[in-house]
Amino acid sequence: MNEKESISEDIKELVIARLDIMPSTYKLSIGSEGTFTRKQLIEHVIAEDKIGNQITRMQLNFIKALTTGKLIETLNKNG
Amino acid sequence: MDNLLLVTRPKYDDGTEYLSAYALEVLKEAKKSNASVKDFEGKEANKENVEKYLKSKNPKLIFLNGHGSECEIYGHKEEVIFSLDNVNLLKNKITYARACFSASILGHEIVKNNSGCFIGYIYPFSFWMDGKRSATPLKDKIAGMFLNPSNEIVVSLLNGETAKKANEISKKMMAANMRKILSMEQKNEPGATGMLQILWDNYEGQVVLGNEEMCF
Numbered sequence: 447m448n449e450k451e452s453i454s455e456d457i458k459e460l461v462i463a464r465l466d467i468m469p470s471t472y473k474l475s476i477g478s479e480g481t482f483t484r485k486q487l488i489e490h491v492i493a494e495d496k497i498g499n500q501i502t503r504m505q506l507n508f509i510k511a512l513t514t515g516k517l518i519e520t521l522n523k524n525g
Numbered sequence: 526m527d528n529l530l531l532v533t534r535p536k537y538d539d540g541t542e543y544l545s546a547y548a549l550e551v552l553k554e555a556k557k558s559n560a561s562v563k564d565f566e567g568k569e570a571n572k573e574n575v576e577k578y579l580k581s582k583n584p585k586l587i588f589l590n591g592h593g594s595e596c597e598i599y600g601h602k603e604e605v606i607f608s609l610d611n612v613n614l615l616k617n618k619i620t621y622a623r624a625c626f627s628a629s630i631l632g633h634e635i636v637k638n639n640s641g642c643f644i645g646y647i648y649p650f651s652f653w654m655d656g657k658r659s660a661t662p663l664k665d666k667i668a669g670m671f672l673n674p675s676n677e678i679v680v681s682l683l684n685g686e687t688a689k690k691a692n693e694i695s696k697k698m699m700a701a702n703m704r705k706i707l708s709m710e711q712k713n714e715p716g717a718t719g720m721l722q723i724l725w726d727n728y729e730g731q732v733v734l735g736n737e738e739m740c741f
Contacts, residue, residue, distance in 0.1 A: 468716045471656040472667065474723065475540040477625030477649045478592035478603060483656075500649060507729065508722035517703075517725065524700030 593624030636735025648730030
């Protein structure tokens with residue numbers, strides 16, 4: 447996913463809902479992009495900028511792993 | 526080539542402070558082994574110092590901490606230490622770069638036409654931290670879920686494992702942490718899903734390039 451790809455409102459809402467339940471004291475370090483609170487992450491997702499799209503990609507990647515069974519397969523393999 | 530370990534630990538923002546603190550744990554393990562360590566900390570983690578040491582001492586294992594991009598790995602205050610112009614210095618060595626995107630392009634160039642190995646990330650290396658613990662990163666159990674498995678790569682290499690096995694051991698620890706996070710989710714602990722997806726991204730993004738059978 448790059449900055450120019452537009453994200454559907456449904457996906458954006460899902461990503462924001464998941465971020466919104468993170469504890470307020472938690473911060474996410476994303477390399478040289480910096481360290482972000484949940485509030486800042488949500489702002490980036492809404493803005494659909496580079497950081498917001500990176501967060502969205504991570505969440506979609508995770509959902510794909512869940513729905514395809516890849517996550518469970520990985521946990522079983524490494525059990 | 527002697528059993529030398531070169532480490533870079535820039536420290537100038539939250540992310541690098543954490544990476545640096547956790548890398549110190551690896552240095553403690555190195556002291557227990559027969560490895561000699563050269564540790565470039567803070568502003569000492571710069572291109573001039575690292576290049577000079579590589580050329581004069583020829584260390585076999587390189588552990589880079591800091592920020593990165595597809596074609597660069599940074600030192601203190603984002604001074605470029607490695608780019609496509611000086612990857613030849615990392616040839617025939619084992620390099621682990623705990624840096625975003627380091628395995629996308631740079632890592633491939635490092636292992637091209639030589640017997641060396643590169644371990645890094647095709648995605649950002651990300652981690653959650655608890656702001657209440659940011660003054661004492663090693664007491665931050667949240668960050669530890671992400672950073673301890675990555676430490677395990679170098680610890681395993683110091684213990685004589687191949688690069689392939691070191692990566693597998695690290696990923697096993699990540700999977701164990703994912704199971705712990707899943708059990709947190711079942712107890713409705715806040716933030717578990719958010720942590721799980723970042724750890725999954727690190728799991729999928731961590732790759733070994735080149736000679737996987739290489740040992741320290």
